[in-house]
Amino acid sequence: MSDYLPINSSSLRTDTKIGCDVYLLMKITTDSRYVLYCKGETVFENDKREKLIEENISRLFIKKEDQRKYYEYLESNFQYIVSDTRIPIDERTQIVHGAATNLVKDLFIDPRSENINRTKTFAYNMVDFILKEGNAVHSLLKIAIHEYHTYTHSVSVAAIGTLFAKDLGLKGNDLKRFCTGILLHDIGKTKISTDILNKKGKLTKEEFAKIREHPELGVEILKEAGIDFKDEYIITLQHHENYDGSGYPHGIKKEEILTCGKIARIIDVYDALTANRSYAEAKRPFAALVEMKNNMPNCFDEELFKKFIRFLGPYDPRGKRRKDDKLHS
Ligand SMILES: [Fe+2]
Incomplete structure (x- = not known):
């Protein structure tokens, strides 16, 4: 397997230090070789960028071990890169998605205030990007719906949740707070042993009780971080409270659950069904919606759930619908 990863040349800003070495893949007679193009500690100057454009080179490479440094670079230059209209929207969306994935990975490895703050800043920038670029919605959903790996999946679901909330009319700071909340909602799981979280067999009563603590543990972590949330x-x-009161941690129901909590419940179940889990195969979006409707009829606010179906429906081009699959009764 190659020790190098491809990156998009358009993600590099002129007059910045990338922080890791960048290579070109050169064909030399019958051989291909990675050749250093710009050192990580050297400023990436405009003539280097121009040369790439001249030669029509859109793909550069970094060493695999430098992936983290590259994502840190993307994160700190995020606003500039995503507002650069010279970069096609699909590429900018890939950059948003890649940087967010790296961030969520860091957050779950080390859920301290620094990473929680990073998540908040990132969520606010991501929402700005979505609001500014009308086309980003379609582009982001295209990636989000077909993404199944653990961390990328949680980013995808956050993206779907945020776009759905926008569709429902959430605006400005409300939308930004919603996006942050969706990215952080399962942070309490970092206080639960991975033996329980990844257990393949049936959970014992005690283990299940432990898992049910994660919403409150999450709030504790956010409060400890001292951020005004x-x-x-x-x-x-x-996000685990059901409309009929059968959820946890408090078993509240109907209007006792706030709208953002109701939306988060829908998104969370959709997330669980469409992710690759140790005990079940990931479902395609449409199959997940069918299961939610048929097997969890009282868990969601019906109106919101119908709107979610309408919102997601057009974005499942590869989903296989059986004749007997009906969502609207
Ligand atoms: Fe959860």
Whole structure:
């Protein structure tokens, strides 16, 4: 396997230091070889960029071990890169998705205030990007719906949740707080042993009770981080509460659950069904919606759930629908 990873040349900003060495893949007679193009500690100057454009080179490479450094670079230059209209929208969306994935990985490895703050900043920038670029919605959903790996999946679901919330009319800071909350909602799981979280067999009563603590543990982590959160707390605390009162941690129901908590419940179940889990195969979006409708009829606010079906429906081009699959009765 190659020790190098491809990156898009358009993700590099002129007059910045990339922080890791960047290579070109050169064909030399019958051989291909990686040749150093710009050193990580050297400024990436405009003539280097121009040369790539001249030669029509869109793909560069970094060493695999430098992937983290590259994502840090993307994160700190995020605003500039995603607002650069010279870069096609699909590429900018890939950059958003890649940087967010790296961030969520860091967050779950080390859920301290620094990473929680990074998540908040990132979520706010991501929402700005979505609001500014109308086309980003379609582009982001295209990636999000077909993404199944653990961390990328949680980013995808956060993207789907945020776009759905926008569709419902959430605006400005409300939307930004919602996006942050969705990215952070399962952070309480970092306080639960991975032996329980990844257990393949049936959970014991005690283990299940432990898992049910994660919404409150999550709120504790956010409070410890000392960040002024509002909706983020609600989303973290209420994302397992069911409309009929059968959820946890408090078994509240109907209008006792706030709207952002109700949306988060829908997104969370959709997330669980469409992710690759140790005990079940990931479902395609449409199959997940069918299962939610048929097997969990009282868990969701019906109106919101119908809107979610309408929102997601057009974006499942590869989903296989059986004749007997009906969502709208
Ligand atoms: Fe959860």
